[in-house]
Amino acid sequence: MSINWFPGHMNKARRQLQERAAKSDMVLEVLDARIPRSSQNPMLARWCAGLPTLRVLTKPDLADPQVTSSWLEVLAEGQIKTLALVANQPGGAKKLVQACRKLVPSRGQPGFPVRVMIAGIPNVGKSTIFNLLVGKRKAIVRDQPAVTRREQRIEVPGGLELVDTPGVLWPKLADQAGAHRLAASGAIRETAYDPLLVARFLADWLRRAHPLVLRTRFKLTALPEDPDALLTLIARKRGCLTRGVGPDLGKVSDVLLGELRSGKLGRLSLETPDDFPAPGSHESETEGSTDADGPSGAGELTEDGEQTDDSPSEALSVRERVDEPPTSE
Ligand SMILES: Nc1nc2c(ncn2[C@@H]2O[C@H](COP(=O)(O)OP(=O)(O)O)[C@@H](O)[C@H]2O)c(=O)[nH]1
Ligand SMILES: [Mg+2]
Numbered sequence: 001m002s003i004n005w006f007p008g009h010m011n012k013a014r015r016q017l018q019e020r021a022a023k024s025d026m027v028l029e030v031l032d033a034r035i036p037r038s039s040q041n042p043m044l045a046r047w048c049a050g051l052p053t054l055r056v057l058t059k060p061d062l063a064d065p066q067v068t069s070s071w072l073e074v075l076a077e078g079q080i081k082t083l084a085l086v087a088n089q090p091g092g093a094k095k096l097v098q099a100c101r102k103l104v105p106s107r108g109q110p111g112f113p114v115r116v117m118i119a120g121i122p123n124v125g126k127s128t129i130f131n132l133l134v135g136k137r138k139a140i141v142r143d144q145p146a147v148t149r150r151e152q153r154i155e156v157p158g159g160l161e162l163v164d165t166p167g168v169l170w171p172k173l174a175d176q177a178g179a180h181r182l183a184a185s186g187a188i189r190e191t192a193y194d195p196l197l198v199a200r201f202l203a204d205w206l207r208r209a210h211p212l213v214l215r216t217r218f219k220l221t222a223l224p225e226d227p228d229a230l231l232t233l234i235a236r237k238r239g240c241l242t243r244g245v246g247p248d249l250g251k252v253s254d255v256l257l258g259e260l261r262s263g264k265l266g267r268l269s270l271e272t273p274d275d276f277p278a279p280g281s282h283e284s285e286t287e288g289s290t291d292a293d294g295p296s297g298a299g300e301l302t303e304d305g306e307q308t309d310d311s312p313s314e315a316l317s318v319r320e321r322v323d324e325p326p327t328s329e
Helices: 007-022 065-076 093-103 126-134 176-185 195-209 211-218 227-238 249-262
Strands: 026-032 053-058 081-085 114-120 152-156 160-164
Touching: 007 114, 026 093, 026 126, 053 065, 053 093, 053 126, 065 081, 081 093, 093 114, 093 126, 093 160, 114 126, 126 152, 126 160, 176 195, 176 249, 195 211, 195 227, 195 249, 211 227, 227 249
Parallel strands: 026 053, 026 114, 053 081, 114 160
Antiparallel strands: 152 160
């Protein structure tokens, strides 16, 4: 079956966010501290044009603290206030409330709450932040994309009205490295790509950037340049074997990705400011593009998340996707 984000659904999803933006005083943009640039939806700024923005880098507990500091420095050079926050632990709510109140000083009185729209890509911790600010587990939180299905709105003490929104990706991921990082981080449904492609990317990146992590975690002496050879060694160490076949690269891909996501490989930032030549939006990574939504991506996702036949085997691509297209207006 081939893809299906009907344009109607895409437009509805966009419209829903745009409509919400129009009724909001500010946007709390949630980014993943491990991939602050790749987790930034370049379209959000357009949808929320003119709205004061607070950026929150979640999951800093999984990221390299030094890299997070450099990201905060770089991001502070823009005009948007940015802070890092471990969202799934208590504490931090007060700091967030204060930052929101400061951003919209004209509101926050009884009857006039600061209307905060919490937005970002899937699985970055939007609902976790919502719950943190609400003070209880009101929104469903799970370590997988596509959990929040529709907006949820609530007024909380401290003069804020919060709206948790479904995660939205953008059409045509042009930057393949970014697409692989997004998939590695857990922002894209696992059924939407071949984990082996992402595990190869990850193994290769680990070999170049963090060889010691591979050596110590998997007790490896050799680190072959060929990602499949490297994954094969890890598969042997971890007993990811299929009877009669030998090392199972599919199984070891799940192991490697799972260990990255859970932090078992240590605190790793998948990208640093130095990986991006010029600060700016995704446009700087999609040079030559005349399409504001990014250049054409290769291949498509099927409705149930499988890549279609016309997807080049090594390319990951994602059509604009929302956690669930709104079913009603
Ligand atoms: N380690 C860590 N996990 C987090 C943090 N914030 C959220 N999570 C986890 O990330 C996953 C996705 O969170 P969720 O709020 O459902 O993301 P959403 O899809 O953006 O709403 C859940 O397993 C959360 O517990 C954080 O700061 N640190
Ligand atoms: Mg959610």
